[in-house]
Amino acid sequence: MRILLIEDDLNIGNGILQALPNGGLQVAWVRTLAHADAALAKDEFVSIVLDLGLPDGDGLQWLVFQREKGMHLPVLVLSARDSLNQRLLGLEYGADDYLIKPFALSELLARLHAMLRRSTGFKTGVLVCRGLSVNPSSFSASMNGVSLSLSRTEFQLLCALLYRVGRVVTRSQLEDLALVGSESNSLDMHMSNLRKKLGSTYIRTVRGVGYVIDETLRDAIE
């Protein structure tokens, strides 16, 4: 799996170049948009990590241009700009995720993996995590090969959590997604049903805040 890293800072580029292969990813590193164009034309990549302030142009404009040309690779934007407007722009302009400098390497790796998993899920149509596999288009789900029977709401809630593995999805977001117009405690009811079917440790609760499916099972601390 090759990733195209577009970053003009020597030290950041070198650091990522050294570290990512340890995480199971190959990196092609370019320092200008012109070289990025050349690399995209020549090689196959699974995703792009894009810095915004580049010597030969603005990364966002380049991204918009690439999207118009039909480039569909998932793009993670790195930015030293931090205002919320620009965050939104990053997503509006076709970025799939963003990281604001300074960021930790582990954060970059986690975001990259999550992004790749999502894009793989979209490609194959199946979301897979910790023995669970879910096919959103056929409304089918199975745990360790055993098929699960889920209600429509439960299925929607599960998909919402799986799309954002490793990150807490807030109660408000889940209610907006799956329970429009329902009472707040009905979310608890649906989640409790879902957990019964998945096993109590599969979905972790952050009390009052939301729910999360961790990539790997955490030690139960409670």
Next chain:
Amino acid sequence: MQSNKEKGLSSRILRAILWPREMFNSSLVGRIVFGQFTLIGILIGAILLKVFLAEPDDVYTFGGIQRMQMWLHSASYLADQPTLLRSQLEGIDKFLRHDNESGDREDERITLTLHKRGELIYASPGRPGAMTPGPTGKIIQRSQAGGNWFVLTQVDNSTGLSLTLSRRKGMLHSLASWQGVKQLLFFLLCVLLLLLFPSWLAVRWGLRPVRELGEQLSRRNSSELQELRLARRYREIRPVEAAVNSWLSRMRASQRRELDFIANAAHELRTPLTAILINAEALSRMELSGSISGLLYNLLQSSQRANRVAEQMLTALRNDASADNTPLQFVNLHRLIEAQMADLSLQADAHGVHLNLHVDNAVWIKGNFYMLESMAANLIGNAIKYTSKRGQILVSLSQDDTNILFEVEDEGPGIPVESREIVFERFKRLSGDDSLGSGLGLAISKSAIVAHGGRIQLDSSPRLGGLRVKVWLPKETSMAP
């Protein structure tokens, strides 16, 4: 408060009466009223002086030339009947000496002298006695009988009679009497006193734009540097307005430069800081000897802390900037805190800390989204930072009719009572605090809370034993627009 103010005003008036100079030196209204009254006083004084010192140098001093000619004419009819002539002149004398209420006064009376071809026919009794005729129709002065006299003579050529009128030269002769002068003075004094209040009102009214200018300026807080806009631009105020505006624009420019500089500096720090972090982290993933990985750990810690300071500086700057030019919006505080806690749950997981949120209902506030977000992120982030592994953090949000109460409780070491004020100062760290905080978090939170008209209080959590942060926010904030 009101009675205090009145007391202040009355004591000021009393002081002003007892010791007026103080008022002239402390009040512009006082100065102008004083100036006005000095002017009126000088005017009245000048009029009085003119009246007192005026010399009867025209014929009206003697009651007019026509009256005199009439007397001379009637005297010339009786020129050959001395007895009748005499009694008629005595009659005139009598009229002259008793035509005013104060009676006959030497200072004021007019004295008659009648000559026929140089021969004295009649002279009024008393001083100055017979007066030698002067040039015809012209007032002259003459000393006689121990006084100075004005003298006017008219001659009837056909009979050779010459009538000479004289009047004492001296003060007050134009006025009816000294008593009249006293009455006039009293009247003028009353007018002066009655004028004092309307004049004070008028001057105060006239100076109101100055007061309004001051009020406009004093209502501003230190970050409001936009131009002054006065409803009416009076010619006298314009230079002040222009000077203040030019000063404000210089302040704005320098503030902008300062903000740009700090923002650029923090921005420029981010790229190298990222490089340090990434390389140190990449290194820490390799197999290293114990001492090297220890050193690397220190390096990572310090660079994380430097990152945090740069981030917080940017947050503080962004809050300052958005406080001035972001319109207030209705913010769902419940969602905001929920989203912040979801973001922070990564950090909480890394610390092994459990987050709990309790909210009764949807809580809305009218305010500045970014500031509220930075407040929640900082307060909850602090709680995570200071709570040890397997600890709990309780966040709750409740409201009554007017206020919203936001509480964050943790299981950390808390803050000693004596330090609960100074922790809000920028870059203040308590001794023994080895966390990676920037020292700006609480200052940022407090400034966001204060900007919303709320307050923050630190005490200890009765449930968890650590710190409890209580934040009250009014639902309808009175934030500066």
